[in-house]
Amino acid sequence: MKLLKDKIHQDGLVLSGNVLKVDSFLNHQVDPFLMKKIGEEFVRRFSDEKITKILTLESSGISPALMAALELEIPLVFARKRKSLTLTDDLYTAEVYSYTKQETNTISVSKNWIHSGEKVLIIDDFLANGQAALGLCSIVQQAEAEIVGIGIVIEKSFQQGRNLLMDQNLRVESLARIKSLENGKVQFIEEENNER
């Protein structure tokens, strides 16, 4: 997605340890117009699917996911990150390990909001090691709903996340695929066919 890649080139900061900081438009300050365009692009890419619900993870996933949900006129559900495990009876939960923070979080979704037979599009801001996406997939599977696919705003393609999802025969659509952050420079994988 050209608009997104241009924005990453313009405002993204490459920090040490292969960290890309996009706090100026996605993870802390948010550009609503860009989020709207991102939502529309997810809808375009999955236009061959009948989606009934969008699932994301708080907090940075909410903005792009909300815009896709608005475009599709379907509800959004955001999974919660929670430390303690009280009242788990009515929750679907999954353990998500963060390589960045070196800690495991339990994410959860109330059983009220994903139902058997639903067709769920998972949306998240980043795909790196894939642990968050796999956790969200587990929640959809626990609900006996169908995973239509995974829509990712920024994919760090040099990490293992995409392959882990493809291994499960899941469809992954990433709007910006980063080949390398070496030498402080963002290099994208070129994808002429699907570029808008």
Add this chain to the structure above:
Amino acid sequence: MKLLKDKIHQDGLVLSGNVLKVDSFLNHQVDPFLMKKIGEEFVRRFSDEKITKILTLESSGISPALMAALELEIPLVFARKRKSLTLTDDLYTAEVYSYTKQETNTISVSKNWIHSGEKVLIIDDFLANGQAALGLCSIVQQAEAEIVGIGIVIEKSFQQGRNLLMDQNLRVESLARIKSLENGKVQFIEEENNER
């Protein structure tokens, strides 16, 4: 706001301890169309002001705040809830006590995203005891920016939050003002003049 009040009557759950659960359309599952209408209503109510930025608190504030920011074509910033205090040099922080959870959280905003002289509209999902709103106000004040006002989706008017904000001469616009949750029944304060 009639659409919102109807939704609360239809889908809100009153739990013990004056808790109103709106997980079906605001705090966990999110209704994007309603969020769009809420965003538009905030913009209408503050249409006499020139706003340069919207500030909210993760996670439930993000959806209504994003829609207001989209309508105004300005950036949104969401404050983060954080437990630990590392690298505070580049952060504005405030302590926020939660009466519900009986714990104090430090909320923070990077100094990069609120600047001196900006005109900031604060938006949050709930106003009860006002501690989160006061924390967000403190952050705007630390940045030497101006608080245009506080836009609240659901106000529990029988708690002290609104009065604490009014005591500081702050403008509060709440889209649904709840007079009472007694006997499991939601009663709104009637506001004929400003109702849409």
